[in-house]
Amino acid sequence: MDTSIISExxxxxxxxVRHPSGRGWVYAIVGTGLASLVRSRSEDDCLWNGExxxxxxxxxxxxxxxVRELMRVARTGGTGVxxxxxxxxxxxxxxxxxxxxxxxxxxxxxxxxxxxLTNGPTAWFTIDR
Numbered sequence: 001m002d003t004s005i006i007s008e009x010x011x012x013x014x015x016x017v018r019h020p021s022g023r024g025w026v027y028a029i030v031g032t033g034l035a036s037l038v039r040s041r042s043e044d045d046c047l048w049n050g051e052x053x054x055x056x057x058x059x060x061x062x063x064x065x066x067v068r069e070l071m072r073v074a075r076t077g078g079t080g081v082x083x084x085x086x087x088x089x090x091x092x093x094x095x096x097x098x099x100x101x102x103x104x105x106x107x108x109x110x111x112x113x114x115x116x117l118t119n120g121p122t123a124w125f126t127i128d129r
Contacts, residue, residue: 002066005033030055033063035070040105047109049099049119079106081117081125091126101127 001011015028028034040050052074054067078100083092101109101117106127109117117125 001035002033002063005062005066006031030057032057032060033066035067046116046118046124047105049117075100078102079127081127082129084116084124084126086122086124091129093129095129096125099125101125 001008011027011031011034015031015034016025017027018024019026027036035052035054038051038053041048052071054063054070056064056067079102080095081099081101082095084090105117108114117127119125
């Protein structure tokens with residue numbers, strides 16, 4: 001959240017609600033000054049992907065600029081990933097578009113002999129080509 005665009009109190013008042021289960025809270029991914037990071041999680045010797053996303057309201061140039069810069073920082077700081085065929089372990093020749101691994105994830109997952117990065121049972125990735 002970019003607090004120069006939206007205050008924390010307004011964010012909580014307008015965009016945060018109780019989870020329907022009654023346990024915890026959920027927040028909007030659409031709104032002025034907002035972007036969302038869903039954290040990755042480890043499971044079964046793999047790192048399941050997280051997600052950085054944003055939806056910019058029409059005519060909201062300040063949020064559009066904020067999101068462009070946020071995505072630029074993510075791409076610059078991230079490491080490209082290569083698809084791995086789960087059956088043959090063959091690695092794709094080109095890095096995947098719009099998929100990156102943050103350096104701490106890349107350090108422990110995705111190396112040729114290490115556990116894989118994944119976002120599904122048949123979608124595996126590595127950082128090594």
